[in-house]
Amino acid sequence: MKIAIVGIGRYGREIARHLTSEKHNIVVIDENSQDIDLVVNDYDVLGYCGNGASLETLTEAGVKNFDVLIATTSNDEVNIISCLVAKKIGVKKTIARITNTEYVKQLQTMGNDFGVDHFINPDVITSHEIHSLLRFPSAIHVDTFSNNLVDVVEVKLEPNSVLVGLSLYEIKEKLNVSLLICAVKRDDKIIIPHGDFNFQVNDDVYIVISSNQMVESFRKIHIFRKRIHTVFIAGGGRATKFLASKLVRSGCEVKIFEIDSEECKRLSDAIPEATVINASPTDQKVLMSEGLEDAEALIALTKYDEDNMILSAYAKSIGVKKVITRISKIQYDLIINNLGLETVISPMEVFASAVIRYVRNYQNKESNNSEVLNYYRLISDRVEAYEFAITKPTKYLDVPLKELKIRDNMMLASITRDGEVILPGGDDVIKLNDRIVIISNGKTIQSPDELLK
Amino acid sequence: MNYKRVFNTLGLLLFTEAVLMLLPLTVSFIYKEDNWLYFVIPIAACVLLGGLFNIRPAKRKTIKAKDGFVIVGLSWIFLSLIGALPFFLSKQIPSFIDSFFEIASGFTTTGASILEDVGVLSKSMLFWRSFSHWIGGMGVLVFIITFLPNSDGSNFFIIKAESPGPQVGKLVSKLKSTARILYVIYAGLTLIECGFLLLGGMTFFEAICNSFATAGTGGFSLETYDIANGAVAFNNHYCQVVIGVFMLLFGVNFNIYYLILIGKFKDALKSEELHVYLSIISLAITVITINLCLTVNRSVNFFITLKDVFFTVASIETTTGFAIADFSLWPTLSRTIIVILMFIGGCAGSTGGGLKVARMCLAFKSFKREAKRILHPNQVVTIKFEGHPVDDSTVNGVNIYFGFFIVIYIFTLIVLSFDRFDFLTNFTAITACLNNIGPGLGEVGPCGSYAGFSDVSKFFLIIDMLIGRLEIYPILVTLFPLTYIKK
Numbered sequence: 001m002k003i004a005i006v007g008i009g010r011y012g013r014e015i016a017r018h019l020t021s022e023k024h025n026i027v028v029i030d031e032n033s034q035d036i037d038l039v040v041n042d043y044d045v046l047g048y049c050g051n052g053a054s055l056e057t058l059t060e061a062g063v064k065n066f067d068v069l070i071a072t073t074s075n076d077e078v079n080i081i082s083c084l085v086a087k088k089i090g091v092k093k094t095i096a097r098i099t100n101t102e103y104v105k106q107l108q109t110m111g112n113d114f115g116v117d118h119f120i121n122p123d124v125i126t127s128h129e130i131h132s133l134l135r136f137p138s139a140i141h142v143d144t145f146s147n148n149l150v151d152v153v154e155v156k157l158e159p160n161s162v163l164v165g166l167s168l169y170e171i172k173e174k175l176n177v178s179l180l181i182c183a184v185k186r187d188d189k190i191i192i193p194h195g196d197f198n199f200q201v202n203d204d205v206y207i208v209i210s211s212n213q214m215v216e217s218f219r220k221i222h223i224f225r226k227r228i229h230t231v232f233i234a235g236g237g238r239a240t241k242f243l244a245s246k247l248v249r250s251g252c253e254v255k256i257f258e259i260d261s262e263e264c265k266r267l268s269d270a271i272p273e274a275t276v277i278n279a280s281p282t283d284q285k286v287l288m289s290e291g292l293e294d295a296e297a298l299i300a301l302t303k304y305d306e307d308n309m310i311l312s313a314y315a316k317s318i319g320v321k322k323v324i325t326r327i328s329k330i331q332y333d334l335i336i337n338n339l340g341l342e343t344v345i346s347p348m349e350v351f352a353s354a355v356i357r358y359v360r361n362y363q364n365k366e367s368n369n370s371e372v373l374n375y376y377r378l379i380s381d382r383v384e385a386y387e388f389a390i391t392k393p394t395k396y397l398d399v400p401l402k403e404l405k406i407r408d409n410m411m412l413a414s415i416t417r418d419g420e421v422i423l424p425g426g427d428d429v430i431k432l433n434d435r436i437v438i439i440s441n442g443k444t445i446q447s448p449d450e451l452l453k
Numbered sequence: 454m455n456y457k458r459v460f461n462t463l464g465l466l467l468f469t470e471a472v473l474m475l476l477p478l479t480v481s482f483i484y485k486e487d488n489w490l491y492f493v494i495p496i497a498a499c500v501l502l503g504g505l506f507n508i509r510p511a512k513r514k515t516i517k518a519k520d521g522f523v524i525v526g527l528s529w530i531f532l533s534l535i536g537a538l539p540f541f542l543s544k545q546i547p548s549f550i551d552s553f554f555e556i557a558s559g560f561t562t563t564g565a566s567i568l569e570d571v572g573v574l575s576k577s578m579l580f581w582r583s584f585s586h587w588i589g590g591m592g593v594l595v596f597i598i599t600f601l602p603n604s605d606g607s608n609f610f611i612i613k614a615e616s617p618g619p620q621v622g623k624l625v626s627k628l629k630s631t632a633r634i635l636y637v638i639y640a641g642l643t644l645i646e647c648g649f650l651l652l653g654g655m656t657f658f659e660a661i662c663n664s665f666a667t668a669g670t671g672g673f674s675l676e677t678y679d680i681a682n683g684a685v686a687f688n689n690h691y692c693q694v695v696i697g698v699f700m701l702l703f704g705v706n707f708n709i710y711y712l713i714l715i716g717k718f719k720d721a722l723k724s725e726e727l728h729v730y731l732s733i734i735s736l737a738i739t740v741i742t743i744n745l746c747l748t749v750n751r752s753v754n755f756f757i758t759l760k761d762v763f764f765t766v767a768s769i770e771t772t773t774g775f776a777i778a779d780f781s782l783w784p785t786l787s788r789t790i791i792v793i794l795m796f797i798g799g800c801a802g803s804t805g806g807g808l809k810v811a812r813m814c815l816a817f818k819s820f821k822r823e824a825k826r827i828l829h830p831n832q833v834v835t836i837k838f839e840g841h842p843v844d845d846s847t848v849n850g851v852n853i854y855f856g857f858f859i860v861i862y863i864f865t866l867i868v869l870s871f872d873r874f875d876f877l878t879n880f881t882a883i884t885a886c887l888n889n890i891g892p893g894l895g896e897v898g899p900c901g902s903y904a905g906f907s908d909v910s911k912f913f914l915i916i917d918m919l920i921g922r923l924e925i926y927p928i929l930v931t932l933f934p935l936t937y938i939k940k
Contacts, residue, residue: 025626033844041518041609046626 001025001363002066004091006052006082007073008035010328011097011122014348015070016043018356029061030073053081058089065090067366068359072097072351080107080114087115093362095355097122101238118358122351127242129350130299130324133343134228134247137297137322138218140204140343143376143385150210150414150421150437152182152385157203162221167198175220180208180423182413182439183383190383192411192441206383208413210421228296228322229253234281234311235302236263239326239347241270243299248273255290257281282307284314297322305330312341373435385413387437388448390430396452402426405453409441412451454937455520457511459527462594462611464506466528469597470535471499476584477539481577488543488577495538502531514607519936521610526931528594529919533557539581545574550908557915559585560593561922562804564672564774564891565882567903567911571677576658582673583662589922590669590703590804591639592616599632614927618801619812619851620843624711638710639804643668646699653692663687667699670804672774672891681900686777690760693777697764704771704799705730706811725839726800730770730810737766737794741787748784769794772806774891776899788894795884795893806889806921808858814838815851857925862887865913872910882906886914887921 001024005012008030016039019026026045029052030036036047050057052073063069069086071079076098083094096119098107107119132142141154157164163171168181184191185204191197199205209218231247233240236258244254244267254274258264261278268276279286281302292298298315300308305327312325324343336344361374374387390397396404401412401424415422416435422428430436438451445451478492516524533556540552551567558565559582568574574582588596592615598608608628613621623631643664650660659675666673678686687693705727712721721727742762746755761778768775769791780791798807815838822834836843862883869879874896881893882903892899903911920928930936 027626041607042515044609044626044628046623 001068001359003027003359004029004058004061004063004066004069004086006030006069006071006079007097008032008039008047009072009074010348011072011351012070013039014346014352015072015355016045018352019359020044027061027063027066029057029063051078053078053085055085055089058082058085063089063091066092068093068095068362070095070097070355074099076100076103080116083117084115093117093358095120095358097351099123099238120351120354122347123238124242125350125354126239126326126345126347127246129345130239130243131246133324133345134231134297134322137228150208150416152413153207153209155205155207157199157201157205159201161201163199163205164201165199167196168193169196171221180413182206182208182411183441190441192409192439208423210414210423230291230295230297231255232287232290232292232295232298232315232320233257234287234298234300234308236260236267236276237301237303240301241267243301244271244274255295257283257287257290282311292320293318295320297324300325309339309341313339316340316342384440384444385437386440386445387435390432390434390436390448393432394449396430396449397432398429400427400429404451406451407443407453409443410445410451411439413437413439454523455511455513455516457509458514458516459520459524460506461511462524462597463527463531464503465597465601466532466593467499467503467506467535469593470532471496471503473584473588474499474539474581477577477581480580481575484576486575486577488539488575491539491543492577492581494542495535498538499535502535516607516610518610518613519930521607521614522927522930523936524611525594525614525923525927526919529560529923529927530931532593533560533915533919536560536581536585540574540578543575543578545578548908550911554903554911554915555582556585557918558891559583559671559673560589561889561918562586562589562669562671562772562806563886563889563918563921564666565885565897565903565914565918566673566891567906569677569902569904571673571675579675580658580662583665583671583675586669586671586673587643587665588669590671591635595632595635598629599636601629615923616802617806617922617924618706618809619815619847619854620801622708624708634711634714635707638707638714639668642699642702642710646695649695649699650692653689653695655688655692659688663692663696664699666775667696667773668703668804670700670703670771670773670799670806670889672768674775678777680777680779686775690757693764694760696775697760697767700767700771700773700775701734703773704767704803704805706800706802708802723840726811726814729814730800733794733797733810734766734770737770737790738762741766741783741790744784744786765791766794769890770797770805771799771803772888772890774885776892779899781894781898781900792881792884792894795881795888795890798888808855808888811838812851812854815843815848816855819848819852854925857929858887861917861920861925865917868913869906869910872907874905882914883917886917889918889921 003019003024003026005015005026005028008028012028016026016028020043027048028036028039028045029048029050031049031051033049036049039045040047048061052071063086069083069091071082073079079096079098083096086094094115094117096116098104098119098121104121107114107116136142136153139153139155143152162175166174181193183206184193230253233244233254233256236256240256244256247254248271256267256274256276257279258267258276259280264276264278277290292315298320300311302308308325308327312323315323324345325341326345326347328347357376373389376385412424414437415424415428415430417431436448438445438448474492474496478489481488481492533553536556537549537552540546540555541549546552546555554567594611594615598612612628624634625631646667647660647664650663651657662675678684680686687696709721709724709727742759745758745762764777765780780788796808797813798809799805801809801811818836822836825832825834836848865883866879869883878895878897881895882897885891885893885897896905897903
């Protein structure tokens with residue numbers, strides 16, 4: 001597809017990075033020629049220097065009749081105008097990054113008039129992501145799909161985990177629990193495990209669970225889902241406001257540490273149930289005196305990555321069970337393990353994933369061959385999950401799964417029938433009108449038939 | 454520096470050279486020559502070395518600008534060294550340095566020859582010689598990238614290092630597609646010229662080889678035409694005009710052809726560089742024709758003179774180097790203009806050599822700006838080219854490029870002065886090699902050759918040819934020890 005990205009700062013770059021690997025034709029537009037040079041040298045895209053909201057620039061950059069335009073400058077208004085102009089010259093879908101919540105309502109009601117088909121607020125989605133991570137404190141990462149009925153939870157196997165040394169078959173026999181493990185990451189390789197796969201220490205295991213069966217299954221494999229009651233948030237700001245509101249609504253006790261007194265007042269006004277403390281979030285004495293060692297979770301959301309990282313390391317060292325760190329500027333992939341940070345949120349990555357999901361869904365809908373209902377990327381985008389609806393009778397209906405020859409790099413992750421989620425075992429069958437989710441490691445698929453050899 | 458990736462790419466280049474050599478091999482079978490072994494040995498060498506360099510594939514594929522330069526520099530050096538083998542092994546060119554000179558002259562599209570009589574070469578060798586112009590013209594690494602899978606953008610560093618011009622850009626988003634489009638236009642124009650030449654009575658072999666040489670703006674011809682004694686080069690006047698026109702076409706920025714292909718005629722014809730290019734050519738033709746008509750023997754037909762001037766100006770301006778008239782015998786004004794044209798060269802993004810019309814435009818505009826600043830020191834002047842502002846780093850780059858050029862020039866001039874020839878010969882020989890033209894004046898004029906130079910001089914002229922074609926930096930970076938030293 002032909003995709004234009006307006007604004008090639010950190011958010012735009014992350015999107016470009018994801019999209020170029022999918023064989024799209026990409027044009028990036030930015031006013032800063034140095035930023036353009038950097039991107040053009042790193043990724044196979046065409047760069048154009050100019051104001052992405054101006055008709056002249058967009059026309060000259062050849063954006064006419066493009067499939068998608070993603071406006072992600074740091075300025076909401078520019079993004080909106082860019083989408084508007086893009087629509088006028090025939091761009092089919094527009095996505096805007098909107099940071100100012102005041103625009104949200106009007107975009108929801110009159111988005112079409114502004115030419116914005118889809119808008120994403122990075123702070124909101126970051127806080128969603130953090131919130132869902134807090135639902136599974138033992139998990140490193142959680143992806144939710146199929147209308148919130150199915151979760152894929154990433155768990156690292158500690159040495160004392162009961163799963164270590166067992167194979168998938170043995171887990172079912174010995175622990176009497178049906179776990180659907182859709183992928184395992186070992187030494188940076190992704191494997192889709194079959195029955196005889198043996199689990200080792202430090203494996204990153206991706207477990208598919210249905211939201212209501214989850215507590216029971218987890219208990220059996222000794223992964224406890226303790227409800228988190230007390231959350232410390234270091235740093236005020238928009239993301240903090242969204243997150244704190246959500247947490248407070250679900251009954252958590254929230255303490256926010258923010259150094260700017262005006263911001264503290266605003267937070268306190270907006271979320272009266274939260275405890276707002278006017279102090280530097282990096283002041284360890286204050287944190288301790290407020291009871292950090294009893295906190296069940298610390299979310300490091302200050303403006304500075306460095307502060308967040310040190311804060312998180314400190315919290316982990318005094319025994320806070322769940323620590324989530326926000327990092328926007330540093331490339332953290334290599335250091336994350338060394339610093340023991342475990343769960344890191346990058347707003348750019350979260351934003352880019354949301355954009356890619358939208359683009360991919362659009363692409364699937366447009367491509368006539370595809371029957372894909374929904375598409376997700378899991379495990380840092382290395383594994384793809386496709387949701388299909390079985391609408392036509394096929395030869396694999398009503399055949400027990402253990403008799404079907406499923407391709408090596410694929411697996412059937414879940415079957416949703418009449419609103420109920422079934423985690424398929426060998427005896428389960430696929431029936432007409434089921435919705436199924438197929439996990440694929442590497443191969444792009446267009447129809448459910450590709451599951452079989 | 455990503456050494457593994459550098460050697461992987463080098464290996465890929467050698468495989469490509471092996472495949473390309475299959476063509477002259479086929480020619481030697483077609484003409485029943487006994488030369489097949491002299492191509493098979495280099496092909497085997499390429500495959501072996503190529504395999505060796507790819508034994509350990511690079512895991513980390515990203516490269517930076519420095520890697521791009523070294524890849525291009527080393528590739529072209531290896532390309533020429535191995536490409537010299539057919540000439541050397543078959544003893545049709547007895548000395549290795551001569552063979553190296555000839556094939557480097559081929560790949561760099563210079564067209565300077567150490568052969569006093571081209572006829573000593575058999576057909577397959579002649580084919581390889583002319584074909585090397587075609588490969589080198591658009592760029593052998595650009596050719597390879599057409600086939601490589603889409604990678605991250607870092608292949609762009611390789612293209613930027615190999616392609617001529619002050620600013621190298623892409624036509625479309627994907628590098629591979631851009632390379633493909635360029636090659637399609639290139640091949641298309643070559644075949645069209647071949648067609649026209651066939652209509653003029655050339656044999657297929659002659660037509661395709663001359664088209665190769667025109668396309669790359671190289672200048673190797675298939676025989677040493679005795680133009681001193683009135684021989685009509687390229688069979689007849691019609692063919693001469695066809696070649697003249699196509700030389701001009703290949704000296705134009707290929708982006709313009711792309712714009713025409715996608716229907717943007719107005720944008721294509723609005724090109725500032727194109728206007729300057731055509732103006733220079735028209736002016737040169739006008740002045741030289743008048744000069745010749747007023748001074749030389751009046752009995753020569755005006756139209757023949759005009760045709761000769763048109764051809765020569767086109768040939769020199771695009772740095773092809775074909776000669777149908779001995780311009781070293783022309784009056785001084787005409788010869789001076791010819792030498793000036795040698796320096797200007799073709800348009801950026803074409804197969805022509807020289808400093809490039811685009812650089813000349815930018816340099817001139819920057820001089821104008823400096824002149825204004827002498828009068829108004831605080832005045833801010835924006836330099837615009839092709840309707841877009843050009844940033845200062847590009848303009849500075851152009852001026853620095855000229856500086857390097859002059860330094861290399863002077864250095865080679867000193868080296869050559871130890872040899873036996875006069876100043877005019879040395880001066881124009883270096884001009885012709887650095888700007889990838891071929892013939893100069895004096896002993897290396899259209900009726901002469903480079904045979905008389907010593908091996909040392911030839912060696913330095915080879916380096917100059919590579920420097921000229923690759924636009925200085927790749928060769929300098931490759932040959933400079935500091936590139937490789939880790940502190």
